[in-house]
Amino acid sequence: MRDNTEQKQAEAALIKEKEEVEKRTHQLQIYINELEAFAYSVSHDLRTPLRSIDGFSQMLFEHYNDKLDDEGKSYLQRVRSASQRMAELIDDLINLSRVTRSEMHYETVDLSALARTITMELQQSQPERDVEFTIAPGLVAKGDAHLLRVALKNLLDNAWKFSRKQASAGIKFGYAETNGQPAYFVRDNGVGFDMAYANKLFGAFQRLHAPDEFEGSGIGLATVQRIIHRHGGKIWAESAVGQGATFYFTL
Ligand SMILES: Nc1ncnc2c1ncn2[C@@H]1O[C@H](COP(=O)(O)OP(=O)(O)OP(=O)(O)O)[C@@H](O)[C@H]1O
Ligand SMILES: [Mg+2]
Missing domain, CATH: 1.10.287.130 (Signal transduction histidine kinase, dimerisation/phosphotransfer (DHp) domain)
Incomplete structure (x- = not known):
């Protein structure tokens, strides 16, 4: 009782x-x-x-x-x-x-197709660059098509920009398990960054490279993080100076 x-x-x-x-x-x-x-x-x-x-x-x-x-x-x-x-x-x-x-409109989004369009546009913007793109086929997700396009574009723009000093640059978009967690990723073999500053990456106007070396405002990743958070996902990065960078995200 x-x-x-x-x-x-x-x-x-x-x-x-x-x-x-x-x-x-x-x-x-x-x-x-x-x-x-x-x-x-x-x-x-x-x-x-x-x-x-x-x-x-x-x-x-x-x-x-x-x-x-x-x-x-x-x-x-x-x-x-x-x-x-x-x-x-x-x-x-x-x-x-x-x-x-902005209001979210959930639908099934073909991320592979999005990545293909974005990388094609990047290649057209600088046809003289020799970059090998590897895009995993059939990656779909539930989310806001417009916002996911903005997120993927910012990540691929960065991969494109920070790999431009590479004689043969490579950019990958895929889905893999990392530390027991499946996640989408955008990987490049560019200049990379020092992981000691990894916590700064996603802050507005935060940049790890000098503007005379790589142009930009430092707003791209802050935008990407907000979009991923709005989808209830997580985003993080792995890199080392001179070793390229990988950005992982879940949705
Ligand atoms: N793929 C990458 N390789 C190496 N460093 C990166 C990469 N992506 C981002 N960074 C580092 O993180 C910083 C912030 O990225 P973010 O996309 O927010 O800004 P940005 O690309 O400099 O400018 P913006 O996107 O506003 O044009 C970059 O300035 C750069 O120092
Ligand atoms: Mg950027």
Whole structure:
């Protein structure tokens, strides 16, 4: 009899705790949505004054060209290129924010076909490059087709970019078991990176290579991680300097 009462009390406590966790999760989701909306609207609002800075610098350059000496012109050019760079960063932020805010439409997605299209486009963008693509056939997944395309494109773009110094570059897309867990992977034999910084990879605007060596904003992997998380999956990477890199993800 007493056992029964204790069990009932324990069950009631558990239910209460579960309700409490659900309430807090819901509250946190509201805060996250508010923050996302805030980031989105701030990014949007920053575009207008930035356009003014760029526009008026251009007018100054064009209409007052003969009144400016070379140093003045060079300063003005720097104002323009900095404001254009900032506009790009803002657009990156807006796109990153869209990834989290857009509605998910689940369907069966042919990842192999997606990878084939993306790699074909990459090859067409730089026909002079000699890259061997190996794409495992028949890889399908349930997910949002648009978001999965964005994720796969970012991973393959990186593989393409960071393998460009390789005389014979190779890029693979496949599905394999790693540490007992089956995962999709994108592998290249490019410059790789130091695993000591692996935890930084997925942060917005984080880059492990110098911009004069490899161009980019550092927003690609942050986007990919958000997409994978929205699908309830995980993403991680393995690499070593000069040994290429492999990005694994589950869905
Ligand atoms: N395949 C790879 N091989 C080596 N390093 C990589 C690879 N993929 C990503 N990295 C490292 O991680 C950083 C972050 O990648 P991410 O895709 O977010 O940025 P990015 O490619 O530099 O710029 P963006 O994708 O915004 O154009 C890169 O700058 C690079 O240092
Ligand atoms: Mg990238």
